[in-house]
Amino acid sequence: QVSSLQAQETANFIHFHILSSNVYPLVPGHEIVGQVTEVGSKVEKFKVGDKVGVGCMVGFCHSCDSCTNNLENYCPKLIATYGGKYYDGTVTYGGFSNTMVVDDHFIIRIPHNQPLDAAAPFFPLKSQCHLAIKFDKAMRAKVTVISTSINKKKAALENLGVDSFFAVNGTLDGIIDTIYAQHPLLPLLGLLKTHGKLVLFGALEKPLELPTFPLLQEGSLIRGIRETQEMIDYAVKQSIKPDIEIIPIDYVNTAIELLLKADVKCRFVIDISNMLKPTS
Structure with missing residues (x-):
């Protein structure tokens, strides 16, 4: 069950990249936290009620060198959390929803004493200054x-x-x-x-100009699953918490405008759980 989303990277990714997508319908959201409500018969690492998170990927090839060395974020057949094509040919849907079904390999355990809204900013692309x-x-x-x-x-x-x-x-x-x-x-x-x-590390809409010589960089914008879990565990151990502001879904457009103006001092976290509560 989805509880919160980290807004900054999702907003920028949608604004700069997803607007050119030809995959519709599109359900974005790739910095997701919530609680486990149901597990499959073969799942052993998680149980109902666990706090968990999902980042930018939900599938990979399982056979390349990157996958076998816990570097699945470099897999050439990586499946994105949303807008990607899953193994069965269906389109993956992201965290702007009340529930998600995810392979347990791609779920990150969040310690029980870590608030979910403060955990969301740990899952996006690597631009968390x-x-x-x-x-x-x-x-x-x-x-x-x-x-x-x-x-x-x-x-x-x-x-x-x-x-x-x-x-x-x-x-x-x-x-x-x-x-x-x-x-x-x-x-x-x-x-x-x-x-x-x-x-x-910044994900930009257009290439940066370098007047003196070309700057080439190859790599991955995201982390592997093991590295992400180690980061979460270390953050809790050292009491590292992001600076956040919890916002309702109807504030998203304003938040994007502030991001584009660089007029922000913390990470926006979208409150999904309250948005999806039934109204009387």
Whole structure:
């Protein structure tokens, strides 16, 4: 039974990618949390009442090197949570619904003491800037934040506990760029040492322009199942929680407008359970 969805990545993915889809009807939603209401006869890992989550994939080939090494997110035959073609030829439907049926391999266990709404932001594509900071601090790393807005400095230093908010040109070994709006890359490259690394995690509508040389990056935008479970378990152990704002479904259009303006300070989580309650 679906309880909540993480709104940011779903909204951006729909806005930039799914509008060009030719698969209809389309039920989106790929950062899903809820509770188990029924299990199949061969399911042993989960029971009714367990808190669980589903990310971006619900199927894979089971036979390639990636699948056999718990890296199913790299599988060339990966089946997306929604808008994909399942093994039987049917179209997969996502989390904007009251229930979902999912292969237990793709279900992530959420510890009983973790609130469901706070778990949803752990499941999207890899563009979670504030959570990345919290994980780094939990691992006792020294964190420097580079932002396009000076207005975020106070929150970064006081709320997230980063070590510094600024950077000096030519001093950084690497930059993880989580911005999902169009932005220039050249200023970021100027912050790197010679042979420094710029890693792009933002899912963008159009390719970024790089005036000096082409930037090529191959890989996966999502995590494998084992890695995701390890992340959830570590987050609970270290009391890492995302900054969230729970919103009703009729606020989604406003939320998307705020996202496109980069006028947000937390992750939006859509309250699906209250939306689906019968009205008198």
